[in-house]
Amino acid sequence: EKSTTLTPLFLGVLVVLVSGCTALQLGYNNADTLLHWRGSQYFAFADEQKVEFERRVKRFLKWHRKSEIPKYAQMAEELAARLSRGVSQEDLVWGYDSFQTYLRQSARAGASEMVGLLDALSPEQLARFQERLEKENRDFAKEHGLGEPPEQRRELRVKRNIKRIEEWFGSLTDAQVERIALYSKRAPLDDELRMLDRKRMQAEMLSMLRKKEAKARLVQWAETWDQRRDPAYESMRLENLREYYGMLLDLEKTLSPEQREKAVKRLRGFVSDFSALAAQAGAR
Secondary structure, eight states, X not given: OOOSSSSHHHHHHHHHHHTTOTTHHXXXXXXXXXXXXXXXXXXXXOHXXXXXXXXXXXXXXXXXXXXIHHHHHHHHHHHHHHHHXXXXXXXXXXXXXXXXXXXXXXXXXXXXXXHHHHTTOOHHHHHHHHHHHHHHHHHHHHHHTTTSOHHHHHHHHHHHHHHHHHHHHOSOXXXXXXXXXXXXXXXXXXXXXXXXXXXXXXXXXXXXXXXXXXXXXXXXXXXTXXXXXXXXXXXXXXXXXXXXXHHHHHHXXXXXXXXXXXXXXXXXXXXXXXXXXXXXHHHO
């Protein structure tokens, strides 16, 4: 699960880059352009602010390419090796925890870069930021069918998961599709509480920015964004994660050699791309 307001410019790009971009090197090499575009969407940086933002983006990406990208290459290689031999519960937990660790490290670095700019935002820029977040909330609500009957929301979840899993393994058998549908039937619908948690994070960040407290508070907040969840949501989220792990483990037992090889090949492609990006950083 991604944070909605947690230094959104940096983290949004990073999550896209490490979770399935089909042209990863091209995407990463154009990350500064994407970040500048996102900066315009969120805050409409101009003049000196725009120049300063671009400088901070370049510094952040330089650090990320040198410090973090080699770790991503190692992680993708390890994931490929584990998938080749057969995935266990421990492998799933390791992969999830590793990704969360890397995300938190990037959150800290991104927040550190942004604090000076964020404390200088005008009321108009903050209003624009709030409007953008509200639009993203509407998009989330539409994607997850919030306000629709539970069965319709579960059908949407089945379709999302089929699409994601087919991206990794290719066409699924009827039995595999049925197992995905069983997950959706059994796992709790946590989207409404997830929306409330998004809004909680957004309100925290907007309050911080309006009080000009980013320099004093943002880095620590960015590192602990997931530690202030409502207990009911956290309990439901963990139950959902357990059900998802169970689904993946059951699917793992049914993978054909071709399906397994497709996912391993994709991971090894990430290894190649990450290694090439790291080498570029070392050559500069």
